[in-house]
Each structure stands twice: as C-alpha cells, then as structure tokens.
Amino acid sequence: MNSIAELQKKVKHSHKLRITNYDDESDEELVLTVKAGTSIKIVNEELAKNNQAFPFITENPEQTIGSLYATSGAELSDSVLGVQIVNGKGELLNFGGQVMKNVAGYDVSRLLVGSMGKLAIITQISFKILPEKAAKNFQQEVPIKNKENSLRLIYEKKLKKVFDPYGVFV
Numbered sequence: 001m002n003s004i005a006e007l008q009k010k011v012k013h014s015h016k017l018r019i020t021n022y023d024d025e026s027d028e029e030l031v032l033t034v035k036a037g038t039s040i041k042i043v044n045e046e047l048a049k050n051n052q053a054f055p056f057i058t059e060n061p062e063q064t065i066g067s068l069y070a071t072s073g074a075e076l077s078d079s080v081l082g083v084q085i086v087n088g089k090g091e092l093l094n095f096g097g098q099v100m101k102n103v104a105g106y107d108v109s110r111l112l113v114g115s116m117g118k119l120a121i122i123t124q125i126s127f128k129i130l131p132e133k134a135a136k137n138f139q140q141e142v143p144i145k146n147k148e149n150s151l152r153l154i155y156e157k158k159l160k161k162v163f164d165p166y167g168v169f170v
Contacts, residue, residue, distance in 0.1 A: 031081055033126040036066025053135035054127060055079050066122045073114050082126035083109035087119075088164030096126065111159070118156060118170070119163040 030052060034043055041061035047053050056076055058068060068076065069083075082096030096109035109126075112119060130138065160169075 030129050031126055032129045033082070033124055034065050035124050036069065036122045037064050038066075039064055040068060047129060048132070051132045052129045053132045053139070055130050055135050055138035057139045065125060069113055069122055069125055070115060070117050077110040077113040079127050079129075080109050080113060080125060081128055083112060083122060084124045085112070085120035085122055085163075088166050088168040092123070093120075114152075115156070115159075119159055120169070 032043070032047070032052075039061065040058050040063055043065060044053070044061065056079055069080070080096070082094065084092065084094050086092055095112075096107065112122070129135070160167075
C-alpha cells in the first residue's frame with residue numbers, strides 16, 4: 001500500500017477488517033465504534049466471534065447501545081472513548097475518538113453518558129473493548145439511571161446552553 005487513499009479504498013470496500021501486529025490476538029485491547037441504533041445483542045455477537053467483549057454487562061440485549069449510553073452512569077462511561085452527536089444547531093460533532101487516551105480538554109463523550117437525550121442526538125459511540133478472558137474480570141452490571149440529583153441538574157442546565165442553545169431537546 002502506497003498511500004492513505006489506497007488504505008481508505010480498501011477499508012471502504014472491506015466486509016470485515018482486522019488490523020493487528022500480535023501473534024496471539026486474544027490479548028489485544030481494541031476499540032469498537034458502533035452506530036447508536038445497533039442492538040447490544042448484535043454487538044455482543046460480533047464481539048464474541050473475535051473473542052472480544054465489553055467490560056460491562058447489560059440486562060436487556062434488545063436495547064440499543066445508544067439508549068444504554070443515554071441512560072447509564074459511571075459504570076459505562078469508563079468504557080467510552082468517543083462519541084458523535086448532532087447538537088441543537090443541527091451540527092455533527094465528534095468528541096474523543098478511537099484512542100485509549102483523550103487529553104484534549106473536557107471529556108464530552110463521557111459527560112453525555114446518562115444525559116437522557118436532553119442535550120444532543122447520539123449517532124455513534126466508540127468503546128474500549130477487551131479480550132473475553134480479561135473482560136470477565138471487569139464486567140459489572142450497568143444500572144439504569146433512575147434518580148435525578150441536584151448537582152447533575154445544575155450541570156445539565158448549563159450544558160444545555162452549550163449543546164442545545166435553541167432549546168430543541170426536551
């Protein structure tokens with residue numbers, strides 16, 4: 001391969017793609033980017049084919065990954081690396097990314113976890129995934145956020161001015 005354009009073409013036309021430089025792929029830590037409307041069941045099935053897993057578990061496999069993101073808390077946000085959203089101005093924005101470290105300031109991708117769809121439309125999310133063997137050591141159930149605490153409401157009100165200045169989301 002001689003250029004980035006050639007690489008892009010290969011990626012666009014690939015059905016499955018795995019990039020690795022390890023002999024034993026079972027020890028890899030990888031990143032998965034998934035559309036928000038994808039069911040957890042489908043994601044888990046694809047991960048299992050490659051001996052990979054989320055470092056969290058969920059109760060409802062029919063739930064979409066986006067709804068889990070929008071209703072969860074810290075247990076899930078620890079696995080979030082990036083997010084793509086449509087804000088209240090209709091702009092497509094990307095935060096975080098497909099990297100293990102994010103040092104670009106505010107970690108918006110984790111901040112929006114549990115926002116219940118009040119700040120933006122989540123279009124895709126990037127997660128840290130682990131080999132199945134390692135994931136079992138970290139997996140914990142992700143409870144659905146039920147309570148509103150006063151501090152969160154204060155932050156949410158201020159964030160709404162940034163992400164939803166026109167008051168589109170309720």
